[in-house]
Amino acid sequence: MNEFELINRLTNSLPTNKSLVTGAGDDCAVLDLGIPDRLLLFKTDAVVEGMHFTADTPPEQIGYKALARCLSDIAAMGGTPNSAVITLALPRDFDVGRVEKIYEGMNALAAKHDVAIVGGETTTNPERMLISVALLGTVPRGKCVLRSGALAGDAIFVTGELGGSLKGKHLDFEPRLAEAQWLVEHFPIHAMIDLSDGLAGDLRHILKASHVGAELFSSAIPVSRAAKLASKAESSGKPPLLAALTDGEDFELLFTVASRDAVPLLDAWKKRFPHLKLSCIGKIVAGGKLTLRDKTGTRSLSAHGYVHFT
Amino acid sequence: MNEFELINRLTNSLPTNKSLVTGAGDDCAVLDLGIPDRLLLFKTDAVVEGMHFTADTPPEQIGYKALARCLSDIAAMGGTPNSAVITLALPRDFDVGRVEKIYEGMNALAAKHDVAIVGGETTTNPERMLISVALLGTVPRGKCVLRSGALAGDAIFVTGELGGSLKGKHLDFEPRLAEAQWLVEHFPIHAMIDLSDGLAGDLRHILKASHVGAELFSSAIPVSRAAKLASKAESSGKPPLLAALTDGEDFELLFTVASRDAVPLLDAWKKRFPHLKLSCIGKIVAGGKLTLRDKTGTRSLSAHGYVHFT
Numbered sequence: 001m002n003e004f005e006l007i008n009r010l011t012n013s014l015p016t017n018k019s020l021v022t023g024a025g026d027d028c029a030v031l032d033l034g035i036p037d038r039l040l041l042f043k044t045d046a047v048v049e050g051m052h053f054t055a056d057t058p059p060e061q062i063g064y065k066a067l068a069r070c071l072s073d074i075a076a077m078g079g080t081p082n083s084a085v086i087t088l089a090l091p092r093d094f095d096v097g098r099v100e101k102i103y104e105g106m107n108a109l110a111a112k113h114d115v116a117i118v119g120g121e122t123t124t125n126p127e128r129m130l131i132s133v134a135l136l137g138t139v140p141r142g143k144c145v146l147r148s149g150a151l152a153g154d155a156i157f158v159t160g161e162l163g164g165s166l167k168g169k170h171l172d173f174e175p176r177l178a179e180a181q182w183l184v185e186h187f188p189i190h191a192m193i194d195l196s197d198g199l200a201g202d203l204r205h206i207l208k209a210s211h212v213g214a215e216l217f218s219s220a221i222p223v224s225r226a227a228k229l230a231s232k233a234e235s236s237g238k239p240p241l242l243a244a245l246t247d248g249e250d251f252e253l254l255f256t257v258a259s260r261d262a263v264p265l266l267d268a269w270k271k272r273f274p275h276l277k278l279s280c281i282g283k284i285v286a287g288g289k290l291t292l293r294d295k296t297g298t299r300s301l302s303a304h305g306y307v308h309f310t
Numbered sequence: 311m312n313e314f315e316l317i318n319r320l321t322n323s324l325p326t327n328k329s330l331v332t333g334a335g336d337d338c339a340v341l342d343l344g345i346p347d348r349l350l351l352f353k354t355d356a357v358v359e360g361m362h363f364t365a366d367t368p369p370e371q372i373g374y375k376a377l378a379r380c381l382s383d384i385a386a387m388g389g390t391p392n393s394a395v396i397t398l399a400l401p402r403d404f405d406v407g408r409v410e411k412i413y414e415g416m417n418a419l420a421a422k423h424d425v426a427i428v429g430g431e432t433t434t435n436p437e438r439m440l441i442s443v444a445l446l447g448t449v450p451r452g453k454c455v456l457r458s459g460a461l462a463g464d465a466i467f468v469t470g471e472l473g474g475s476l477k478g479k480h481l482d483f484e485p486r487l488a489e490a491q492w493l494v495e496h497f498p499i500h501a502m503i504d505l506s507d508g509l510a511g512d513l514r515h516i517l518k519a520s521h522v523g524a525e526l527f528s529s530a531i532p533v534s535r536a537a538k539l540a541s542k543a544e545s546s547g548k549p550p551l552l553a554a555l556t557d558g559e560d561f562e563l564l565f566t567v568a569s570r571d572a573v574p575l576l577d578a579w580k581k582r583f584p585h586l587k588l589s590c591i592g593k594i595v596a597g598g599k600l601t602l603r604d605k606t607g608t609r610s611l612s613a614h615g616y617v618h619f620t
Contacts, residue, residue, distance in 0.1 A: 003432050006406065010413050010430070015421040019392055020428055029428030031393055033448065035344045044395040044444055046433045082329055083341055085354040087397070087442040096316065103320050111325040118330055118339030120320070122313050123356045127437040132397040134354055134444030138343065 025209070026147050027076035027193060028137065039144055041079045041137035045069045046087075049128040053171070059098045060105030061171040062131070067106045069196070070135035071113060071175035072251045076194040077146075078184030079139035081177065083116045087132040089125035102131070113177060143184045145255070150191035150210035154256035154284040157265070160277055162199055162250050163227030163243035170249040179273060180253055187265050192255035198246040200290065200301045202254060207290060216282035216301070218294035221245065245292075245301065256284055335519070336457050337386035337503060338447065349454055351389045351447035355379045356397075359438040363481070369408045371481040372441070373415030379506070380445035381423060381485035382561045386504040387456075388494030389449035391487070393426045397442040399435035412441070423487060453494045455565070460501035460520035464566035464594040467575070470587055472509055472560050473537030473553035480559040490563055492582060497575050502565035508556040510600065510611045512564060517600060526592035526611070528604035531555065555602075555611065566594055 011024040021039060022030040028041040047053060047066045067084065074081045086106070090099065110117050115135070159176055176194070183189050191206045199221070207214055218241065227243035238246070257265055262280055269278045290301045321334040331349060332340040338351040357363060357376045377394065384391045396416070400409065420427050425445070469486055486504070493499050501516045509531070517524055528551065537553035548556070567575055572590055579588045592603075600611045 006409065006432060007430070009406070009410065013413075013417065014427040015417050015425065017392070017424050017426040020426045023426065024429045029393065029395065031426075031428065031446075033343075033345055033350070033392065034348070036346070038344070040343070040446075042393060042395055042428055042444075042446060044397050044429065044431050044442070046397045046399060046431050046442070048399065048433055048435055050436070051434055082327070082343065083339065083352060085339065085352055085444055087354050087356045087444075089356060089358065089440060089442075096319070099316065100319065103323075107323065107325050114327045115325065116327040116330045116333065116341075117324040118326075118341065118352055119334045119354065120317070121354050121356050121442070122316060123358055123440075124361055125358055125435065125438070125440055126360070128435070130399060130433075130435055130440060132354070132356070132399075132431070132442040132444075134352075134395055134397075134442075136341075136350075136352060136446070 022146060027073040028079065030077070030144055035138065038138040038140055041074055041077050041139055043070050043073045044132060044134040045073065046130060046132040048130045057171065059101035063102035063105030064109050065171050066131040066133050067109050068173060068175050068251070070133045071177060072194040072196070074135060074137040075175050075177045075180040075253065076192050077139055078143050078180050078189065078192065079137040080181065081113055081115045081135055081137040083118045083136045084110065085118060085134050086120040088120060088122045089130040090122065091126055091128065092124060094129070145184055145189045145192040147191050147193055147206045147209035150206050150212050150256045150284045151258070152212055152284055152286040153259050154190055155259050155262035155280050156214060156216070156254070156256050156282045156284060158199065158222065158252055158254050158279050158281050160250070160252040161222040161224035162195070162252065163224045163240060163247045164230050165226070165247055165249040167226040167230060169226065173251040175251065176253045179276065182272060183255065186268060187257055187261050190256045190258065192253060195250040195252045195254055196248060198248050199250070199254065200245045204290060206254070206256070207288060211288070213285045213287040213289040214282055215285055216292045218292055220279055220281045222277055222279045259283070332456060337383040338389065340387070340454055345448065348448040348450055351384055351387050351449055353380050353383045354442060354444040355383065356440060356442040358440045367481065369411035370415030373412035374419050375481050376441040376443050377416045377419050378483060378485050378561070380443045381487060382504040384445060384447040385485050385487045385490040386502050386563065387449055388453050388490050388499065388502065389447040390491065391423055391425045391445055391447040393428045393446045394420065395428060395444050396430035398430060398432045399440040400432065401436055401438065402434060404439070455494055455499045455502040457501055457503050457516045457519035460516050460522050460566045460594045461568070462522055462594050462596040463569050464500055465569050465572035465590050466524060466526070466564070466566050466592045466594060468509065468532065468562055468564050468589050468591050470560070470562040471532040471534035472505070472562065473534045473550060473557045474540050475536070475557055475559040477536040477540060479536065483561040485561065486563045489583060489586065493565065496578060497567055497571050500566045500568065502563060505560040505562045505564055506558060508558050509560070509564065510555045514600060516564070516566070517598060521598070523595045523597040523599040524592055525595055526602045528602055530589055530591045532587055532589045569593070
C-alpha cells in the first residue's frame, strides 16, 4: 500500500463539523470560524532526516524547507499565512547549535511573510530528526481556489521551471505566495495546486478532483537548467522532459483559467512578475485522460508520471 | 540541556505578528483573527513509539491519547476544540490495520467533542511510529485563562486524583473540556494548566508565569488508587504522595481562584460534576517558593517535583 492509498483509506471516515468547508484532500483544509470576510486555511507537513534532508544539510535550510513547504500549500489556495506551531522530534544527543540554526532558518522565512511562530512541542525520536509544521492561514471569502474547479477548455499554466529540484532548489525554493495572491485577486482562477510530487502526478490530483482530463504540450513545458545538466552529467539520468514531468519538490504553482483569460493573464503577469517565468503548458479536456502531445503524436502519462506510448 | 532549557532558548526569538495575543509558553497560543466574539487557540503535541506508547499498546488507545493530550491543553485555556490536522510518521513496514485502528480511536474521540479532523500528512520514520497532532480551538473573548493570572491569596484546586497514570490512565484519560468550560463560565478563574509533567512541576509553571509562590497541604492532595497500589506492589516504588506530586500524564486541571470563591465553587462543582473529585490543595503566596506543609512542618518542593526537607 503506498502513501496515496493509505491516505484514501484513512480520509474516508474522518469526523467533520459545521465549521468545515473543505477537508482532507486539497492543499489545505478550509474552515469557516466566523471571521467576517475571510476563511481559515489549516495545513500540516513534515520533513524527516534521511528523507527530506541529510545530516550534511545546512541547518538553516532544514528550517527554511520545513516551513516553506507549508507556505507553498497556503499559496496554492490563494491564501495568506498567519501562524505556525512546530513539533521538533530530536535524537537524544542533539546538537543545540544545530537546532538553533534550524530555527534561525525557519524564523527568518516566517518573519519575511509576517508569520508568527506561536508554539511548539519538543519530543524525542531517538534515531533521526523530524520536524512537523502546522500552519494557519486565511483567504478572502470567495477567493479560495480548490483543486476541483478545472473546466474543459481551461488553459493550464505553471510558474517557474521544473525538474532537478533535488540538485538544490528543494532547500531554498521561494513559496509563490505573492504570485498566488495576485492571481486570485486579478483573475478567476479555476483550480490550483503546488507542485510537490511532480507535474504529472500533481496535475492528476486536479484532474481527479475536477473530473476532467488534460493535454500537455511537450514543447511548452519549462524544463529547468538543473534537469538539463543532470541529464548530461549522469548517463543513467532521466531525459530532461521526463524530469520536468516527474521530479518532485518543484514547489511551483500549477493552475487553470478559462481560455479567454489566458492571454490577458500572461500579459499582466509579465508586467507584475517580470523575473518569474509563466508558461501555458496545455489545456483541460473532457474525460479523465492525461496526455502529452509532441511533434510525433500523443502519448499518455500515468498517474505516477511515467511516459507510455499509446 | 533538558527539554525546558532548549524550549526557553528557542522561544526567546520567535517571530510574532499583530494577530498574536499569547505565544509560546502557555498551554496553547492565543490568536486574534477577527472572529467577533472569540479568540483562536492553537496547539501541537506529539506521541512517539517507545516513549508515549509501545508496540503492545492497543492501537485505538494510541490514537485516543494522541488527540486527548491536545484536547487537554485546549481545556486548560477554558476553550472549545474545533479542528485537527495529523502528521503520521510510519515505519516502512507499517501494519495498515493497526494504522486504521489508531485513526478509529482518534476519530471516535474527535467526534465525541465535535472536532473535525481536516487533514494530515503521512511520512516515513523508519524506526518507529510518531503521531503529531495540531489542534485549533476557540475561546470566548474575555474568558481565556492563562498561566500568568495567579494572585497571592488564591486557593489552588485540582480535579480528579493524581499519580500512577502510567499504570493505565495515560491511555484513556478524559480531557476535562466540559469542566473547564463550566469553570470559566461561572467563576473568575485566575490561572489554569493541565497536568502533564506532574503536579509539582506544572504548578511551578503557573508560579513562574504569575511571579508568585505556593503552599500545598500534604493531606489535601488527592492520591490515586493506582499510585497507592503501585507503592504497595513495588518495594522500590515511590511513596504515594510523592507519586501524586511528581508522576506525569495525569491530565487533570490545576487552577486558582480568589479565596472568597473557593467555597461557592466547591459547592457548585459538587452539584454539576458529582462524580469527579475537586480538591482544594493549597494557596498561592507571595514570593517564588513552592512548599508542602504536613503535620511535621513545611518542606520545599523542587521544580522537578522532588521533595527536600528544609
